[in-house]
Amino acid sequence: MILEVKNLSCGYEGHKIVTGVSFQLGPKDIFCLLGPNGVGKTTLFKTILGFIKPLEGEMRLDGENILDWPRKKFARAIAYIPQTHTPAFPFTVRDVVIMGRTAQLGGFSSPGRKDREIADESLETLDIYSLKDRIYTQLSGGERQMVLIARSLAQQAGILIMDEPTANLDYGNQMKVLNQIRSLAEKGLAIIMTSHDPNHAFLCSSKVLLMQKGNIIDCGTAQDVIKAERLRALYGITVKIIDTVSDENQPTRVCVPFLGGTAKTAQAINQS
Amino acid sequence: MNKKRSIITASDREQRALSVILVLILLLLALFLISVAIGRYPIPLKEILSIFAAKLTGAARFWPGTTISVLFDMRLPRILAAIIVGAAFAVSGAAYQGLFKNPMVSPDILGASAGASFGAALGILFSLPGLGVEISAFLFGICAVAITYFLSQAINKAMSGILVLVLAGMVVGNLFSAFTSTIKFVADPNSKLPEITFWLMGGLSAVGKGDVLLLLIPFTLGIIPLLFLRWQLNIMSFGDEEALALGVDVKRVRLAVILSSTLVTSSAVAVSGMVGWVGLIIPHLARLLVGPNYKILLPVSLIMGGAFLLLVDDVCRTIYTTEIPLSILTSVIGAPFFIYLLLKTKKAWQ
Structure with a gap:
C-alpha cells in the first residue's frame, strides 16, 4: 500500500496554512513530522485524514484518488491514533479496541466473536492483554496510548497516523511507545507521526519531514535532515x-x- | 490458554447483560399487572388474569361492564402510554448523551420539549380538541428541532458541529419558551390559562386508545433506527474526528439519531406534557447496571424508562384523592435520586 501525496495545500476556506506538500509513503516507512508549534502540522494531519478538504493537490493510495472515498473505505486503509484523551463514558479496554472494527462491519451490524478475537490479538501484539477488562478512563496515560494503538491495529489499516504519540508520557513510556512503533513498521505498516523531539526520529530510524511556516523544507532520513x-x-x-x-x-x-x-x-x- | 479464557468472559458478560434484561422484563411485567389492578376502582388480579385469558382464547364469559370499560378504555391505554413515554424519554436521553459526548444531556437539549409545549399551548388557545392539541404539540416539537438543526448547519463551517448544535438548541428552546409565555400572557386567565398550565405540568389522566396509537407510530418509527445505530453511538461518544477516522459517516449518523430521537420525544411530550428527569436519570442508572456499551445500554434504558414512568404514574394516580401532575413526582423522585447517584459515583468524577 503506497500513499502518494502530491502538491497538497491545506487550510480553511481561502486561508492557506500549508502549501505544496509532496511525499510518498510505503510499507515499513516511518515518517516523523518535525517542526515548531504553529507551522501547520495539525492542519496537514487533518487534511491527510480527510477531516478537512484540501485546497489543492491530490492524495492517491496505490494510484487511486482517496479524497472522495466514503469514510468506511478510507478507515480500512488509514487509521488514526489521536493523543490520549478521556472519553465521556467508562468503556472497558476491550470495548475501546473492538471499536477499531467498526470500519470492517456491515452497515447496521455490531461486532461479533471474530471481531472480539481480532481485538484480543491486537492487545496481545502490544503485550497489554492483561488490561482488557480494565476501565479505559482509569488507565494511566501510557496505557491509554497503547490501547489506542491496539484499536488502530484492530482496524487492520495499512497506514497509521499518530498525533504526538509520546505527548504527556513519562520517559519510560515514551520509549515503550517508540519501540512499538518501530516494531509495527518492521511488520510492514506505514506510519506517519508528529513529534517535538528530534531524538524520536533518530530512535525510530525514521524519515523526517521538516516543516517551517507552512512548507516542508526538507525530507529525508533523520541522519540527513536533522x-x-x-x-x-x-x-x-x-x-x-x-x-x-x-x-x-x-x-x-x-x-x-x-x-x-x-x-x-x-x-x-x-x-x- | 489466554484466548480461550477471554472468549468465556466475553460470553459471560453477554450472559450477564441478557439476565439483567430478562429480570427487568419480568419486573416490568409484574409492575404491569399490579398497575392494572390498582386504582380508584380496584380490580382483583385473579379477575384480570381470567379476563385476559378469556380474551386470548375467545371464550364467551361476562364481567360487569364497568370492569371491562375501566380496564380496556382507561387503565390499559394509560399504562401502555406510561411505558411508551418513559421508554421514549430514556432511550432518546441515552442516545443524545452519546451523541453529545456528555452524560448531563437530556432529550430536550435541541428544543423538542420547548417546541412541543408551545404547540400544545397554541392548540389550547385555539380550543382545538384533545387530539388536535397533541398533534400540534408533536409537530411543533419536530419543527423546533428542525430549526435548531438547520440553524446549526448554516453557522457550522469552521466550528465544531456539536457545540454549534447545542448553542442553537439553547436559543431555539428559549425562543419557544418565550412564545409559550406570550400565549399564557394573552390567554383567558379563567379558562385557558389554567388549562395550559395543567397541560404543561404533565399527566396521563386523559389518555385514551387514540393517544396510544398516536404515540405508538412515531415511537416505533424512531426506536427502530436508534436500536440499529447503537454500535455507532459508542463510536460517536469519542468525538467527530475519531468517529470519522474509525469509519463512521458522522453527519449521516448524527442526523439519523436526531431525527429518530425527535420523533420519539415530541410524541411523548405531546401525550404526557413536560415530564423531566426520566431522560437524564434512567440512562445513568442503566449505565451503572450494565456499563456504557450502547449495544446493551439502549435496550436496558428502554425497559427501565418504561418501568420507571409506569411506577411514578401509579403513585400519581393512587397516592392522593386527586391526581398529582406527573412532572411534580418525577422531579421529587428524580432530583434526590440524581444527587444520590452523584454522591455514589463521586469517586469516578475525581
Missing part, C-alpha cells in the same frame, strides 16, 4: 548532535540541546 544548524534556524536554540554507541555496540545519534547558549558558544562546542 542537523544542528537546521534546528538552530528552526527553533532558535543551540543543539549538538553526537554519535555514540550503545552497550551492545549499536551506533546511535542523539541531539543534545543547551540552555541559554548563543550561536557562538555552540560553534565553540562544535569545534572542540
